[in-house]
Amino acid sequence: MKILFDARYIRTDFHDGISRYSASLAAALSELTPVTFLIHDPAQRDSLPADADTLLIHAPTSWREPFTARILNRYRPDVVFSAMQTIGAAGRKFGLVLTLHDMIYYRHRTPPKNLAWPIRLGWRAFHLSYLPQRITLNAADVVATVSETSKADFERVKLTRRPVVVIPNAPQPRGDAPLADTSQAPRNLVYMGSFMPYKNVETLIRAMGDLPEHTLHLLSRITPERRAELEELIPTGASVIFHNGVTDAEYEAMLQNRAILVTASKDEGYGLPVAEALELGVPAVISDMPIFREVAGDGALYFDVNAPSQAAARILELDDDARRAELVAAGTAHIKTFSWARSAQTLLTTLEAIHEHRSTRP
Numbered sequence: 001m002k003i004l005f006d007a008r009y010i011r012t013d014f015h016d017g018i019s020r021y022s023a024s025l026a027a028a029l030s031e032l033t034p035v036t037f038l039i040h041d042p043a044q045r046d047s048l049p050a051d052a053d054t055l056l057i058h059a060p061t062s063w064r065e066p067f068t069a070r071i072l073n074r075y076r077p078d079v080v081f082s083a084m085q086t087i088g089a090a091g092r093k094f095g096l097v098l099t100l101h102d103m104i105y106y107r108h109r110t111p112p113k114n115l116a117w118p119i120r121l122g123w124r125a126f127h128l129s130y131l132p133q134r135i136t137l138n139a140a141d142v143v144a145t146v147s148e149t150s151k152a153d154f155e156r157v158k159l160t161r162r163p164v165v166v167i168p169n170a171p172q173p174r175g176d177a178p179l180a181d182t183s184q185a186p187r188n189l190v191y192m193g194s195f196m197p198y199k200n201v202e203t204l205i206r207a208m209g210d211l212p213e214h215t216l217h218l219l220s221r222i223t224p225e226r227r228a229e230l231e232e233l234i235p236t237g238a239s240v241i242f243h244n245g246v247t248d249a250e251y252e253a254m255l256q257n258r259a260i261l262v263t264a265s266k267d268e269g270y271g272l273p274v275a276e277a278l279e280l281g282v283p284a285v286i287s288d289m290p291i292f293r294e295v296a297g298d299g300a301l302y303f304d305v306n307a308p309s310q311a312a313a314r315i316l317e318l319d320d321d322a323r324r325a326e327l328v329a330a331g332t333a334h335i336k337t338f339s340w341a342r343s344a345q346t347l348l349t350t351l352e353a354i355h356e357h358r359s360t361r362p
Helices: 017-030 042-047 065-073 117-126 131-137 148-156 201-210 224-231 248-256 272-279 290-296 308-317 321-335 340-360
Strands: 003-006 036-039 053-056 079-082 095-099 142-145 164-166 188-191 215-218 239-242 259-263 284-287 300-303
Touching (some): 003 017, 017 340, 036 042, 042 053, 079 340, 142 340, 148 164, 148 290, 164 340, 188 201, 188 248, 201 215, 201 224, 201 308, 248 259, 272 290, 272 321, 284 290, 290 321, 300 308, 300 321
Parallel strands (some): 003 036, 003 079, 142 164, 188 215, 188 259, 215 239, 259 284, 284 300
8 A cells, every 4th residue: 555645744944733743643654654755845854754755746835736636646646644634636546634633713714924925815715614624625535633622623513524533643752751850839830832812821921910939931932023912911020931932852841840831722723732741741730621621631720711810720729749749640641542653553544444445446
């Protein structure tokens, strides 16, 4: 079975959520079966397994994208997996799995700012109705998503007639690295994520008025304009640090340093920072919504997204040694249900079933 894995969404500067999902799933799948990876930039090879077999084609934002299936037909794949859903499927002669991570952009239609304005305009138009997405997804054999929560969202609005398979996101393997030392009461609150309005960082900043002994670390890159908006909300005497981007090593070091992972997000497709914290044995205090309940289970404390004082109270609960130990134990146990190896096996099983079905049909 010849598998093509669409790895064109891997970033060459720093990983965002889809980039990390692509690279991690690609590595795990290559441990199970031979794979050829579609790339559009030779530098993407650096995020793929050593000696990976790659095929250089156009970028997903190219005008050629609607004709991708006809281009790929030349290479005679049996099945193609894409970590997104932009591949043009017209005229395909292979099995196809398209991925839709979540439905956030139907609720928050602002497209990523790194896209060119014509693509941003098309993005907004695409998400004004479910119809374009239904047409896109129904062109595949199977639709993949990253959580049971997203799958339920698809079913609720009848987004596709195709079978939906959950190929979960997962934290990076910890290997032999020790768990974080949580023997002392935490004093660092770590937020990793964007500063888009639905991320609701405002609630975290307002909560700092009740947390004079804590420091809130905002790790991600931020525009000067957005930073100025948030700085105006910092309560008098509160400690809030804007890091404006950190490396993976710096991020892990922050989590290891008497930390609590915090987020007041109102919407998520998965919540990878939460999973990464639990994998390290770091307690989490997070907004109460279904996807976070799926990812963290009993391994986090939850609060109302519109209640900064409630967020602060939950954070202060973790000054209690027994409560903190209980939460960490529950979190590390729960997060073991997610792994890239398990996700890759689910993907491989799906690809094999598609190939068998297409090989035996009249």
